Amino acid sequence: MKLKVGxxxxxxxxxxxxxxxKIEAVLxxxxxxxxxGVNLYxxxxxxxxxxAGQMVELPRPLTLAKIALICPHCHQPTRIxxxxxxxxxxxxxxxxxxxx
Ligand SMILES: [Zn+2]
Structure with a gap:
């Protein structure tokens, strides 16, 4: 995995x-x-x-193909x-x- 928590x-x-x-968990x-807060269902x-029964919203995992890392230095979506x-x-x- 190229990406990590945080x-x-x-x-x-x-x-x-x-x-x-920000990435909360890596699978x-x-x-x-x-x-x-992203890809909620x-x-x-x-x-x-x-x-009482209720509706909750949970984030669903996103595949790596759907995301890009944002560089903390140049603030642009980038590749690693x-x-x-x-x-x-x-x-x-x-x-x-x-x-x-
Ligand atoms: Zn950069």
């Missing part, structure tokens, strides 16, 4: 196209991430005991590159070249 992303496809948010097996919660920094592989912005 990355700022922009949604590029789908009904929430144009929205931005490597599904190649997806969860961004709060309504879920009915049934009445339980004396708690990698370079070796001593022994560590570091992520870099392909637009401005700074470490992400």
């Amino acid at each position: 990355d700022q992303v922009k949604i590029t496809l789908g009904k929430d196209r144009g929205k931005t948010g 490597p097996k599904k190649n997806s991430v969860v961004v709060p 309504k879920k009915h919660v049934k009445k339980q005991g004396d708690k 590159g990698y370079k070796m920094d001593k022994k560590n592989k570091v992520r870099i912005c392909k637009k401005c070249g700074k470490n992400l």
Whole structure:
């Protein structure tokens, strides 16, 4: 996974196209991430005991194809590159070249 929790992303496809948010969870097996408040769907919660039933909105995971990372340095949607920094592989912005 190139993206990690806390990355700022922009949604590029789908009904929430144009929205931005911070990644809250990464699901490597599904190649997806969860961004709060984006790609919401309504879920009915049934009445339980004396708690009334209600509708809750939950964010659904977004596949990586639908999002772009926003670089914290140049503030543009960008792609992620990698370079070796001593022994560590570091992520870099392909637009401005700074470490992400
Ligand atoms: Zn950049």
